[in-house]
Every structure is written in C-alpha cells, then in structure tokens.
Amino acid sequence: MRTRPHVLIIVSSTRPNANGPAIGSWVEAELVARGDVTTAVADLAAVALPLLDEPHHPSKRRYLHDHTHRWSGLVDAADGFVFITPEYNRGMPGSLKNALDYLHEEWRHKPAAFVSYSGGVSGGTRAVEMAKQTMTALAMWPITEMVNIPRIDSHFGPAGFTPPVGAAGALSTMVDSLVAHISATCELRAIA
Numbered sequence: 001m002r003t004r005p006h007v008l009i010i011v012s013s014t015r016p017n018a019n020g021p022a023i024g025s026w027v028e029a030e031l032v033a034r035g036d037v038t039t040a041v042a043d044l045a046a047v048a049l050p051l052l053d054e055p056h057h058p059s060k061r062r063y064l065h066d067h068t069h070r071w072s073g074l075v076d077a078a079d080g081f082v083f084i085t086p087e088y089n090r091g092m093p094g095s096l097k098n099a100l101d102y103l104h105e106e107w108r109h110k111p112a113a114f115v116s117y118s119g120g121v122s123g124g125t126r127a128v129e130m131a132k133q134t135m136t137a138l139a140m141w142p143i144t145e146m147v148n149i150p151r152i153d154s155h156f157g158p159a160g161f162t163p164p165v166g167a168a169g170a171l172s173t174m175v176d177s178l179v180a181h182i183s184a185t186c187e188l189r190a191i192a
C-alpha cells in the first residue's frame with residue numbers, strides 16, 4: 001500500500017442542479033484537511049458513462065470504449081471509496097448501479113463508505129442497502145460506519161450546503177474506519 005491511501009469520492013447523482021456535488025465537495029474538503037489520505041472526486045455526471053455498452057463481461061477487462069478505460073483508470077487507482085448517494089424511489093440511482101456494473105476487478109477487495117441523503121426521513125439508507133447488495137457481488141467491503149442525512153433540502157440555503165450538527169464527527173469516524181479497512185484489504189488484494 002502507498003504511504004497515504006487514495007480515496008475516490010464518487011458522486012452518484014447526475015441530474016442538473018443535483019445536491020450531490022455540493023455534498024461531495026464537503027467530503028473532499030474534510031478528507032483533504034485530514035492529511036492522511038489522498039483524494040479525488042469522480043462526479044458521475046462528468047464521467048458520463050452511457051448505459052453499459054461493453055460487449056464482454058467486465059471481469060475480462062477487454063474494454064472497447066474510451067469512456068470505460070477512463071472509468072477503469074479512476075477506480076483502479078483508488079484504495080477505497082466514499083459513495084455520495086441520494087435515495088431515488090427507495091433505492092440507489094440508476095447511474096450508480098450502471099457505474100458499478102461497468103467494472104469488476106477494479107472494485108475487488110476495496111472498502112466502500114457512504115454519505116447518503118434523501119428528501120424524506122430515511123437519510124438515503126435504502127439506497128445504501130441496495131448498493132451493498134451489488135457491492136457484495138463485486139467482492140467489495142462496504143463498511144458499517146456511514147453518514148446519513150435526512151431532509152436534505154433543509155441543509156441547503158443561499159450559502160449552499162451546511163452539514164447537519166454532528167455530521168462532521170460522523171464523517172471523521174467513518175473515514176477512520178475506511179482507512180483501517182483499506183489497510184486490512186490491501187493484504188487481501190496482494191494475495192487474491
């Protein structure tokens with residue numbers, strides 16, 4: 001493993017005026033301030049993957065399209081992930097499922113953390129549970145600690161996103177756990 005693990009923040013929502021990018025920026029700032037990880041943001045709106053259009057199973061890594069090679073490179077370079085995800089119709093956004101389905105080995109034995117949010121009271125937890133089902137198939141390691149923000153619109157105002165009270169502490173606890181899981185899974189990745 002590198003001295004400082006590399007954490008990719010994946011912003012899942014792709015619609016215009018989405019809340020996701022601002023939440024991703026908050027997470028990025030907190031990770032940069034820690035200093036013990038390197039980080040980058042992959043905004044799925046900018047990554048702009050079409051619905052899966054590769055003819056071969058992703059485990060073969062025989063990618064034909066530039067967009068897949070670019071996505072593969074971003075995910076491959078990461079030791080772990082923070083997924084920023086809203087809840088859409090009690091599940092994860094289709095963009096996130098599609099982005100997961102595109103790749104295989106690049107996800108394998110890497111831990112995943114979540115900052116989820118929703119318009120209602122669930123805080124996006126149903127999106128997280130749905131994503132975990134897919135991540136298990138990809139041999140990812142979704143961690144227990146997470147940040148869930150209900151009634152997300154009440155945290156947006158003229159100044160943009162203001163995290164709820166306690167969210168920074170929950171994020172810090174989550175990233176501590178993510179870093180510990182990265183250490184543990186690096187060994188697994190070396191032998192698997």
Ligand SMILES: Cc1cc2nc3c(=O)[nH]c(=O)nc-3n(C[C@H](O)[C@H](O)[C@H](O)COP(=O)(O)O)c2cc1C
Pocket residue numbers: 013014015017018019020021086087088089090091117118119120121122123152153
């Ligand atoms: C298609 C759609 C479905 C939604 N479904 C739910 C839902 O099931 N539960 C909920 O609490 N909020 C739901 N919401 C509200 C979103 O979670 C909320 O608007 C959030 O900010 C959307 O994330 P985004 O702004 O990053 O796209 C839904 C919003 C959209 C656009």
